[in-house]
Amino acid sequence: MTTPRLVDHVIVGSGFAGLCAAIKLQEDGETDFVVLEKGSDVGGTWRDNTYPGATCDVPSQLYSFSFAGYDWSNSYSPQPEIQAYVQQVAAESGTLDRFEFDAPLTDAAWDDAAQRWTVTTPRGVWSARFLIVGAGALEEPKLPDLEGLEGFHGEVFHSARWNHDVDLTGKRVAVIGTGASAIQIVPELQRVAGHLDVYQRTAPWVIPRNDRPYSRLERAALRRVPGLRRLYRTGLYWSHEAYVPAFTLQPKIAAPAKVLALKNIDKGIADPVLREKVRPTFEFGCKRVLRSNTYYPALAADNTELVTDPIAKVTGTAVVTEDGTEREIDVLVVATGFHTTDLPIAHHLRGRTGHTLAERWEQTGMAAYKGTTVPDFPNLFLLVGPNTGQGHTSMIFMIESQVAYVRDAIRTVRRRGLAAVEPRADATAAWNRSLQRRMRRTVWTTGGCQSWYLDEHGRNTTLWPRSTADFRRRLASFDMEAYS
Template sequence: MSQSITKGDAVDVPRHTRVLIVGSGLSGLGTAVRLTQEGYTDFLVVERGDDVGGTWRVNTYPGAGCDVPSQLYSYSFALNPEWSRSFSPQPEIHRYIQGIADRYGVRDKHVFGCAMTGARWNDADARWEVETTRGKFTADIVVSAAGVLAEPNLPDIKGIHSFEGEIFHSAQWDHDAELSGKRVAVIGTGASAVQIVPSIAPEVARLDVYQRSAGWVFPHLTRRYLAPERFAFKHVPGLQRLIRGLIYANRELFVISQAKYPATAVFLELIARVKLWLEVRDPALRKRLTPKFRAGCKRLLISNKFYPALTRDNVELVTDGIEEIRGRSIVSEDGTEREVDAIVLCTGFHVADSPTYSMFTGRAGLTLSEEFETDGLQAYKGTTVAGFPNLFTMLGANSGLNYTSLIYVIESQIAYVLDALATMDKQGLRTFEVREDVQDEYNRVVQQKMARSVWLTGGCTSWFLDRHGNNPTLWPDFSFRFRGQLRKFDVENYETTSVVAQVDTAAPVDRADVSVDHAGQGDPVSHTGG
């Protein structure tokens, strides 16, 4: 097992590397493994936490699990025949990710307890200068793999900071907090809440669930895998890949109702309505749990326990907005004051407005956040951004999927990164930067496709949307089409600079030794020389 570099270790960490990966969730770790497999050794991973895992390291709340089938939730190069269930719980997913780091020996490329605080492009030296809590690093290329569910979104509610009881976000679960026998409030009814509420309802004295808008809840088709099944996955050649492929094809059908023909979502809604009718017999409660928007406009929820939990005698669904939080109570907009001992915030994450974007400063001296201020979050193929040379953004703009595994997108982007590195080596490139006109046209086409989607026409306001009313989060087409556009690094759509061969190959390259292709002026120039 390789040894990681942890906070406080007396290890001489290299301060310059060719590739610096920020974050070690599924994106960052997958990139590290594939770099290793392709023979690259000059890279480093900085991770603010104490282990790999990303969202599956930090989201340890009761009932945490994946709402994507287990067979899709693994790297294609490391299928897991040992999944215990068809939908896996958080501890099992985290163990899988930890096992990947160990199996492929990339822990010694990690610096844990190392949070990035800023990254600035140095145009003179053609490299990134990255500030962290463990000092400064420089890198020729940066892969931002901080994740889309990395920064909890804390609600702006009057008095929230004056609450005297225990209060924490679902992604920052306080395992020292004793909720048994307490009066607890859960704010939010999204994907985390539908897992948390049934898990804590039996043990708390009282549970108030604050709902802003009802979501569409579908049956959770989870089951335990039998020992013979796991044996077959492990020993029958091709079986697990076949099942994985069939599940993948089935999930792609959701694109029809989500992005192509939203009216067909009525068939999904019928399933959810029947489920609601069967599990909630109180007509008044059932009415408050019936969504007022098209299925898919917000993230589809799956649970067999959420509705039954809401019918318990010690659980109350509150649909009036929150007016104020006081020392030991929550006051709703109708004036009702409910005493509580603890508050759990299931209020999502910063996605389109991620704080990470304010940390990257590009060639023009503007941060990603400042670049996105006018037109909103944008990227080219979800992976590169004009004005930010030698930067890859994993799970960037319009790369998200709400119906299948994001690992499919992640591996597609990793392939693009690897081909970019190979292209740089082959053509002697020093820098690359996507042309602004190319990025603009790409985003125009994406938003044109998005216009007919349920996310814009379904009648809801969701975290998928930004303040401009655009959806910069999701990919509006089949996932295999997203992969198709990333199969090859299209260098002709980038402005590049080249390293000119030196007589003294040991001498450092200075600014005078760099030639620039202004690909935005006339036809793009593609380097073919090595």
């Protein structure tokens, strides 16, 4: 039997969330930790998603840590640059000596007698007082349930597991999906494919991207002028927060943005029939609002066909739609999102009762207190947990807010000489009742769409239904009165 290695903290994941937790714990003098990462490098989502055109849809200055600047090349950052940023921050943080790579968590169980977590990976076992999970929601790709998919003879891969060994030049390619990844992939494939089929279930709202490279002067000023980067970031933050009332209170406020989106269609597509196919039929913001200047022109290109008929099946060489049309292809790209309302890691976390977090959520729906802690799971902290997601701004702001809350929780435990803390069941239930009441008036509930924000019961368990400033205020300090 393997003897567990004793540490104060186990952090799971080395993307933005896990890295932020490691850096801030070290700042507090909490240096006895290990970061367990299933991959071979830091970066998480930005390490794994290397598809053509992969770019952040939040401005660079906002999609970065408040405490770690970077010399960004563009107003919106491409994937390689974000990955390089995470690598640089990790290298400069002085924490990498406590990272274990190629170490996926296979089991984490609370030992009530020892008041510790036993965390198991293929690379070893750790015993920790605190377990901080930063695995994220965009971790496990979701494949469509299509008849015959496994029998397709050509290359097939998910957007998050891109096969760069496949040369797509001149090939007949199909893309299933029209979400955030797909609208970045489609323009890139259209340039090289012999023919491209894009399968659309529902048309998304797409506003202009307005991306541009920073000039040499701008980059120098952002590096050297004291306070300029912070001022620029603050302006971007509040401009994005201006979307919140339209999403959470009154969709009519989004009218100017809808006009921009409709003009984006008219600018990119001349054919009135195709224009009608890509015109959204639900309220602006009900699904994630996307940004692109190149998606619509790619759909309008001579070598692209937008298919809106439902897919019936996949054969060895083609995609067949319900109207009987069979479209021959060489490569199938699946851009159908992730398991966001059924977090895969929840199946590996076992609390005081011996049940997994996934089993608990099967009964209650995915829920946590302040998106961070769960009854019967002492000293467990979830980063990017239930109802912390964003449809309008940077998740880094939410991550930093949660990490501040976790730090204060650990300080409280140490100051009071406690062994463990967990949220009271009544406090957790009250928090989520209030949250779901607020959710009823949001565009995500009333906007007339089915989105990945909703679970199988139609509950929005992913997004925060208020401003991010309100979230930060509510997590500004650890509220011991809500815990036992």
